[in-house]
Amino acid sequence: MQMVLACAVGLLLWTCSSEPQEEEVLSYSCQAPPAALAACSVDADCATVAIGCYCGSQPVNGVARKYSAAANSCEEMAATTCALGCATDTGLMTQDGTRAAAGTLLAARCDHASGTTGTCKSYVPPPSGPGEPPTGW
DSSP: OOOHHHHHHHHHHHOOOOOOOOOOOOOOSSSOOOTTTTEESGGGEEEEEEEEEEEEEEEEEEEGGGGHHHHHHHHHHHTTTOOOOEEEEEEEEOOTTTTETTTTTOEEEOOOOTTSEEEEEEOOOOOOOTTTTTOOO
């Protein structure tokens, strides 16, 4: 009986410890985004967000994945109230200066060029081979 009880307690503890942890509630203001908006350690920390109010080609920036939903929401809101009065283009522009056609899959990577803390930056990934998912997914 003690063995069964020990197993049950062990299973309960394992189940509790294997539960997904609640995501940290992040504070985000569209008017004053966090200083660490694009901070990263590895490529998996990064996502892309299209800028909502722009001139020329649609800028797509890299942001920390933990802020991507909030940043995207802010940019969508900015797009609905944008009144710059300038021409837009059908293309996309990444942070590495590459211009791509609308609908092109873009990605973000963690760039460590400026120190140990990286910065998420958008780019156009190279094409994948047949049957492989695009790079950056």
